[in-house]
Amino acid sequence: MKIYSGWRRLLFCLPLVFLVPHLFSVFELHQSSIVEVQTKKNYKKFDHLVLGPAAGQGLPDRLQCQGVKALNKTHFSSPSNGATSRDTISLVTVFALYNISPHSYEDDKSSNLVTVGNTSYSKGERSMAILDVFINFIQVSMPQSNVIILTDPASALSVGRNSVTVFPIQGEYSRDKLMLQRIRSYIAFLDQRLMEHSKWHGRVNHYIFTDSDVAVVDDLGPIFQNYPNFHLALTFRNNKNQPLNSGFIAVRGTNVGILRAKLFLQEVLEIYSSKFMKASRMLGDQLALAWVVKSHPSFDSKRFTRPQAFMDEIHGASVLFLPCALYNWTPPEGAGQFHGMPLDVKVVHFKGSRKRLMLESWNFFSSSYSNVSDMLCLVLKSGRTKYDF
Structure with a gap:
């Protein structure tokens, strides 16, 4: 009888052995959620530059x-005109304006004004300001x-600047599909250039x-001089996923260069559409690019861990891989950021909420007392702060 009672107590206690740790886990998760919610409530983006220590101090x-000196x-x-005196270079970007009703525009003007320097911008005006600084x-x-600005034909985009062309391309420029449309626009643009090639x-x-x-802070013409055999160039970083x-993305302007680049991007688009549509708003194009490159049988992904340019044949195209540290440096998460900014950086990419920093950088550079090197110090020291863009 005593033995039976002992077994009953044991059987009664067994569920508690498993239940108590579970209850503690639920309690900890609940506490963690409360802390996270409170952190989000207290979190506020800065409406001004906050300078901190510059990464890379003492590194060669x-x-x-x-x-900021x-x-x-x-x-x-030294500024060039391309690979030879007969060559030219065009910087091409996709830009979309989203329609705003008069009523919502007034609300936007009154409640979402952001001041940079002596100028205040509504949400709709910020994009145009970034394009202008670009x-x-x-x-x-x-x-x-x-x-060259690739845009929706229905857009009322007008840019009255010398050497700037607006190039309408039909497509779906909604926010959710813009990354997908960007690849489509690149392909359509290259296809148009192929048809016009005989006229050149x-x-x-x-x-x-x-x-x-992005801010192009150095001449990019030497890419085509120093690497004369590539069809298209991509930028890479030491990031596994x-x-x-x-x-x-750079494309050599010969007939074969444009053709190979177009076919390569068509392969990326096919992979994007078949495998990564769930990431169509963000990152889908980058995931598709990585899939096309890394799935090539001879490609060695370990080369992404070394910040040196290299070339490889991918699906019939000669692809030049350039380190993001030089050609796509991003504060604060770009390759090499935590080791500072390379002295020969060419392109600074102001992703996400760093747009204010892009406008502030131009205002600082265009002032009478600033130069590019000082401006890059401003970027480097401001890179770990989230702003209101």
Whole structure:
């Protein structure tokens, strides 16, 4: 009888052995959720630049700053007109304006104003301000180049700037499909250039497709000079899941270069549409790019861990891989950021909420007392702060 009672007590206690740890886990999860909610409530984006320590202090070949004054100078190229005197370079970006009703526009003006310097921007005006600064940086660093803006034909986009062309391409430019449309627009643009190739009479126009939230701070013509055999160029970083960034794609402007680049992007589009539509709003194009490259039998992904340019044959195209640290440097999460900024950085990518920093950087650079090296110190020291864009 005693034995039976002991077994009953044991059987009664067994569920508690498993239940108590579970209750503790639920309690900890609940507490964690409360902390996370409180953190989100207390979190606020800054409406001004917040300067901190500059990463990379004391490291060779990295920008050294004292305040926003550069102690060493970045390695800038002399502006060129491309690979040869007959070559030209066009910077191409996709840009969409979203329709705003008069009523919502007034609400936008009153409740969402953001002031940068002496100028206040509504939400709709911020995108145009970023596009304008994008063009400004190009015309300083590459004054002989052209800017081409691919956009929705229904958009009322008008840019009255020298050497800037608006190129309408039919498509779906909604926010949810914009990344998908960007690849489609690139393909349509290259297809149009192939049809017009016979009219060029030996002239070569190279193309560099970029996001509109980048600042080109050095001449990109040497890419085509120093690497004469590639068809298209991509930028890479040491990131296992997203090693390739689609914010910078260079295409050699020969007939074969344009054709190979077009076929390569068509392969990316097919993979994007069949495998990554759940990520169509964000990252789908980068995941598709990585899939196309890494699925090639001879490709060695370990090369992404070393920040040196290299070439490989991918689906019939000669692809040049350029390190993001130089050609797509992003504060704060770009490759090499936590080791500072390389002295020969070419392109700074102001992703996400860093748009304010892009406008602030241009205002600082265009002031009478600033130069590119000092401006890059401003970017480097501001890179870990989230702003209101």
